[in-house]
Amino acid sequence: MGFVTIEKAEYLPELFGSYDENIRIIEDELGVRISLRDDQLAVDGEDEEKAEIAVRVIKRLINLLSRREKIDRTRIRYAVELAKEGRDELVEEIMSDVVAITYRGTQIRCKTLGQQKYVKAMQKNTVVFCEGPAGTGKTYLAMAAAVMAYKNKEVSKLILTRPAVEAGEKLGFLPGDLQQKVDPYLRPLYDALHEMMGVEAYQKLCERGAIEVAPLAYMRGRTLSDAFIILDEAQNTTIEQMKMFLTRLGEGSKMVITGDLTQIDLPAGKTSGLKHAIGILGGIDKLAVCVLNAKDVVRHEIVMNIIRAYDKSAEKRESL
Numbered sequence: 001m002g003f004v005t006i007e008k009a010e011y012l013p014e015l016f017g018s019y020d021e022n023i024r025i026i027e028d029e030l031g032v033r034i035s036l037r038d039d040q041l042a043v044d045g046e047d048e049e050k051a052e053i054a055v056r057v058i059k060r061l062i063n064l065l066s067r068r069e070k071i072d073r074t075r076i077r078y079a080v081e082l083a084k085e086g087r088d089e090l091v092e093e094i095m096s097d098v099v100a101i102t103y104r105g106t107q108i109r110c111k112t113l114g115q116q117k118y119v120k121a122m123q124k125n126t127v128v129f130c131e132g133p134a135g136t137g138k139t140y141l142a143m144a145a146a147v148m149a150y151k152n153k154e155v156s157k158l159i160l161t162r163p164a165v166e167a168g169e170k171l172g173f174l175p176g177d178l179q180q181k182v183d184p185y186l187r188p189l190y191d192a193l194h195e196m197m198g199v200e201a202y203q204k205l206c207e208r209g210a211i212e213v214a215p216l217a218y219m220r221g222r223t224l225s226d227a228f229i230i231l232d233e234a235q236n237t238t239i240e241q242m243k244m245f246l247t248r249l250g251e252g253s254k255m256v257i258t259g260d261l262t263q264i265d266l267p268a269g270k271t272s273g274l275k276h277a278i279g280i281l282g283g284i285d286k287l288a289v290c291v292l293n294a295k296d297v298v299r300h301e302i303v304m305n306i307i308r309a310y311d312k313s314a315e316k317r318e319s320l
Contacts, residue, residue, distance in 0.1 A: 002043040002055035004062070011065045012036070015058070022061075022076055029080045030054045053083045060091040069095060074298050078112055081295065100144035103198040108144045114296035115141060121288040127246070127255045129234075129278055132292025138258040139232050143192040145256070146228040155228045155252065156210065160189045162232040163216045163241065186213050189232060216241060225250030234259035234274040236266055242273025262310070 006012060016023050023034050032045035032054045041058060045051040057079050061071050079091045094116050100108045110116040115137055121128045122145045130138045149155050190213060193202050205211045216237065231237070231245055234257045242257075249255055259274040266272060278289055294308045 002051050004041040004043070004055055004058045006036075006039050006041060006062070008066075009039075011062055014065055014071060015061060021073070022071065025073060025076050026054050026057055026080060029077065030057075034058075053080070053088075056088045057083045060088050063092055064095065067092075075111060078295070082113075099141060100148045100196065102196050103201060108141075110141075111137070111298045112292075112296040114290070114292045115298075118290040118292065119145065121290050122254070122256060125288040126253075126286040127249070127284075128257070128288045128290065129274070129281075130256065130258045130290045130292065131235075131261055131274065131278060132290075132296060133260055133262060133294065135297040136292040137296070137298055138260075138292065139188065139230070140192055142230045142232075142256040142258055143189075143196055146230060147193075147196045149228045149254065150210070155226055155254070157227040158193075158205075158211045159224055159227050159229040160186070160193070160211075160213045160232070161216050161219060161230070161245075162186060162189065163234075163236045186215070189213050189230075216245065219245055219248050222248055223250040224248045224253055226252040227254075229253060229255045231255070231257045232259075235261050235264045235272050237273035238266065238270055239273045239276045242277050246277070 014022075026032070027034055030045065030050040030053055031047060032043050032051050034054065035042050035044075043051050043054045043058070045054070057076075060079055060083075061076065064071055064075075075091075079088065082088050082090055090113060094111065094113060095109045097116075097119070098107045098109055099119055102108065110119055114132070118128075118130055118138075119141060121130075122142070130142070132138055143160075146155075146158050146160075150158055190202075193211065193213075197205070202211065206213075216231070227250075229249075234242070236259070237245065245257075246255070257274065257277070259272075261272060261275055264272050264275075281287055282289060294311065
């Protein structure tokens with residue numbers, strides 16, 4: 001049995017969570033029982049090693065609360081995973097750096113090691129590829145890095161683009177001008193910008209030409225200088241489109257390319273430009289490739305389990 005002394009009772013409500021759901025996560029993940037005894041939490045279990053892991057996890061979570069950090073189900077599960085691997089000291093390190101601050105004052109921080117490596121890669125490199133499943137924060141963190149780069153005057157423009165593959169090459173059947181036709185495919189980029197900057201500030205910057213959100217086809221023939229450029233949904237680019245995009249890079253610019261190779265919508269027989277680029281561009285100076293996985297999912301935990309189930313199914317099909 002292990003014990004954790006609670007120095008401040010004010011930590012208990014957040015530590016336990018609504019209807020004790022936070023404590024139950026630790027109990028279920030490690031097969032232990034946790035109870036409150038005066039100013040101590042008692043951790044009991046048949047496996048002493050797992051009880052010790054639970055003690056370490058609780059101490060790390062209390063440290064986060066003492067720093068006024070929020071804990072949620074995702075962070076608790078990830079803390080347990082790290083503690084199982086003997087790396088629970090990283091729980092606090094991951095959240096030490098602020099990636100960006102939204103217009104509402106909310107601090108955006110990394111939640112997983114994969115996200116932390118991704119953010120550091122964006123800080124150190126000129127071109128960064130990030131491949132991973134839905135919910136890992138690929139686009140959101142790229143947006144956060146772009147907004148901070150603009151606020152810090154590292155770049156004078158933000159350029160956000162993605163291919164409109166779902167509509168095919170023929171957009172004529174959709175109402176409106178070309179921008180209106182492709183807007184539905186760019187909506188996730190607008191939403192992220194609105195959350196980071198606020199709608200009013202976003203609109204002013206667009207009017208000044210400091211922000212450009214456009215389909216990938218608009219990039220052809222241009223040189224993109226002094227800009228932070230994000231290509232989203234890059235798994236749906238062809239090899240030719242990816243080459244065209246990468247060769248737009250101008251002086252003082254940075255590129256981040258994100259995508260999920262399990263969600264390719266290209267016609268049969270077409271190779272994903274993202275997959276091809278990751279395969280051939282390794283080893284180039286100032287170019288980094290980050291791969292996120294199910295452990296880096298920061299949406300509802302069921303999303304993580306869904307991704308793992310699909311990964312297992314794909315592995316079975318490949319082995320047949």
